[in-house]
Amino acid sequence: MDGDALVAELQAILGTAGVLTEPAATAPYLEDWRGLARGTALAVARPADTAEVAELVRWCARTGTAVVPQGGVTGLVNASAPHGPRAMLVLSLDRMNRVLEVDPVNSTLTAEAGCILQEAQRAAADSGLRLPLRIGAEGSARLGGVLATNAGGNLTIRYGNTRELCLGLEVVLPDGRVLDELKLLRKDNTGYDLKHLFIGAEGTLGVVTRATLKLVPAPTQSATVVLALSELDGVFDLLGRFRREAGDHLSVFELMPRILFDLVGRHLPGARDPLAARADWYVLVEVETAQHRPDLQALVGDVLASALEDEVITDGVVAQSEAQAAELRKLREQASEAQKVEGYSAKHDVAVPVDRLVDFIRAGTAAVADTVADARVVAFGHVGDGNVHFNVQSPAGDPDAAALRAATPALAERVHDLAVAMGGTFSAEHGVGRIKRAAFARHRPLKHDLGRALKRWLDPDDIMNPGVVFEPD
Ligand SMILES: Cc1cc2nc3c(=O)[nH]c(=O)nc-3n(C[C@H](O)[C@H](O)[C@H](O)COP(=O)(O)OP(=O)(O)OC[C@H]3O[C@@H](n4cnc5c(N)ncnc54)[C@H](O)[C@@H]3O)c2cc1C
Numbered sequence: 001m002d003g004d005a006l007v008a009e010l011q012a013i014l015g016t017a018g019v020l021t022e023p024a025a026t027a028p029y030l031e032d033w034r035g036l037a038r039g040t041a042l043a044v045a046r047p048a049d050t051a052e053v054a055e056l057v058r059w060c061a062r063t064g065t066a067v068v069p070q071g072g073v074t075g076l077v078n079a080s081a082p083h084g085p086r087a088m089l090v091l092s093l094d095r096m097n098r099v100l101e102v103d104p105v106n107s108t109l110t111a112e113a114g115c116i117l118q119e120a121q122r123a124a125a126d127s128g129l130r131l132p133l134r135i136g137a138e139g140s141a142r143l144g145g146v147l148a149t150n151a152g153g154n155l156t157i158r159y160g161n162t163r164e165l166c167l168g169l170e171v172v173l174p175d176g177r178v179l180d181e182l183k184l185l186r187k188d189n190t191g192y193d194l195k196h197l198f199i200g201a202e203g204t205l206g207v208v209t210r211a212t213l214k215l216v217p218a219p220t221q222s223a224t225v226v227l228a229l230s231e232l233d234g235v236f237d238l239l240g241r242f243r244r245e246a247g248d249h250l251s252v253f254e255l256m257p258r259i260l261f262d263l264v265g266r267h268l269p270g271a272r273d274p275l276a277a278r279a280d281w282y283v284l285v286e287v288e289t290a291q292h293r294p295d296l297q298a299l300v301g302d303v304l305a306s307a308l309e310d311e312v313i314t315d316g317v318v319a320q321s322e323a324q325a326a327e328l329r330k331l332r333e334q335a336s337e338a339q340k341v342e343g344y345s346a347k348h349d350v351a352v353p354v355d356r357l358v359d360f361i362r363a364g365t366a367a368v369a370d371t372v373a374d375a376r377v378v379a380f381g382h383v384g385d386g387n388v389h390f391n392v393q394s395p396a397g398d399p400d401a402a403a404l405r406a407a408t409p410a411l412a413e414r415v416h417d418l419a420v421a422m423g424g425t426f427s428a429e430h431g432v433g434r435i436k437r438a439a440f441a442r443h444r445p446l447k448h449d450l451g452r453a454l455k456r457w458l459d460p461d462d463i464m465n466p467g468v469v470f471e472p473d
Pocket of ligand 1: 071075079080093134137144145147148149150151152153154201202206207209336
């Protein structure tokens with residue numbers, strides 16, 4: 001089919017507003033956040049509702065056209081944009097962006113898949129509730145993408161990943177049928193719980209069109225602190241103190257290295273060092289509650305005082321206002337942004353059992369020194385989940401980092417091997433995408449093969465985001 005005929009057929013399904021073909025209009029849909037993929041597309045399709053998605057996917061199935069479901073394009077594993085030799089259609093959910101309902105009795109939020117995460121958080125807050133999912137990209141990431149990557153983030157330690165928050169989904173299958181599993185129910189043992197197939201599937205099994213998520217009561221008070229560790233090993237002692245004292249009020253426990261503060265301070269306006277004393281490692285902690293009684297400021301003050309006395313930490317700051325708390329949070333949340341401005345970085349999103357985290361950071365750092373001596377390790381992450389973003393930044397003054405780029409595949413293999421040998425995983429919260437397909441096949445062969453068989457059964461012509469998670473057929 002020539003280009004004009006294709007556009008005419010798509011316009012017949014979606015109307016003129018639903019199809020983009022001009023290069024200036026399609027450009028933002030064709031490149032992923034890290035610049036790993038800059039592909040071409042037959043067109044960008046922007047359906048307005050589930051019926052249009054279903055008709056479009058039926059058309060793709062009939063014509064054998066591959067399709068990339070797309071949300072906010074903040075994915076980090078080269079899965080969000082077209083890539084490779086096969087002609088692809090981008091299916092953006094950005095017009096399906098409405099919150100449909102916040103239900104205070106069921107404590108749920110139902111929205112279209114193109115709803116921006118931050119908009120969903122706001123809608124929950126407007127009803128005195130909270131969508132307990134916080135990621136650095138929440139101003140751009142959309143619910144469909146967040147579900148398709150099973151995003152984690154800073155609140156996982158308390159509320160789990162997106163999977164734990166999802167009650168129901170509506171999905172358009174690769175043949176265009178609509179699987180309506182959109183439910184407000186917390187109990188539904190009717191056969192297999194199929195929604196889980198699509199959560200974390202990275203757009204390879206269907207297009208998520210609507211979702212219902214669990215909400216929790218909005219916190220009525222919180223306390224946010226940044227603490228300077230005396231030594232990295234002290235991080236477990238500190239975590240234990242907060243767990244003992246704060247119990248399930250502990251919502252955030254994030255490890256950050258000194259270099260992260262330097263990068264954020266250098267590149268992002270308004271960021272400043274929270275503590276006078278310099279340290280190699282810092283921790284951001286938040287405790288929150290929806291109850292009125294416990295005094296959380298006093299609680300964190302007590303933990304801080306005892307940790308200082310026992311020399312687990314050398315310094316600490318407790319936010320005195322919500323504005324100051326937001327400033328402290330920003331140091332961690334802007335990590336990816338600051339690294340991007342600084343130059344190239346090789347990223348490894350790994351998880352190990354919590355007690356192996358420090359061993360992993362040390363062994364990984366040694367592997368980097370061994371591979372590209374002047375590259376800088378920027379290891380930060382969600383200590384309570386054992387998830388570390390073990391990123392390797394361009395050498396100072398060398399943003400293009402040719403040597404590091406060349407060494408990236410070999411380095412990734414070493415870092416992934418280390419994590420796996422410690423009982424961990426090479427893919428913690430960002431997914432497999434195109435960049436970890438080989439690692440998936442190598443480290444988890446049976447899981448890989450079963451998954452591939454499932455994909456072939458549901459999507460025999462491999463039209464849903466081909467080349468992501470598995471090598472293309
Ligand atoms: C600055 C920054 C900070 C980040 N912080 C975190 C973090 O703390 N925790 C974390 O887990 N991740 C984080 N990420 C990664 C990223 O934000 C998440 O993966 C996010 O969930 C992706 O959402 P998106 O809408 O941008 O999806 P996209 O990038 O558009 O797509 C991601 C994947 O989902 C698929 N997809 C998108 N929409 C649909 C749909 N409707 N149906 C089926 N498949 C779909 C795509 O095909 C692709 O495979 C961060 C990224 C950035 C840039």
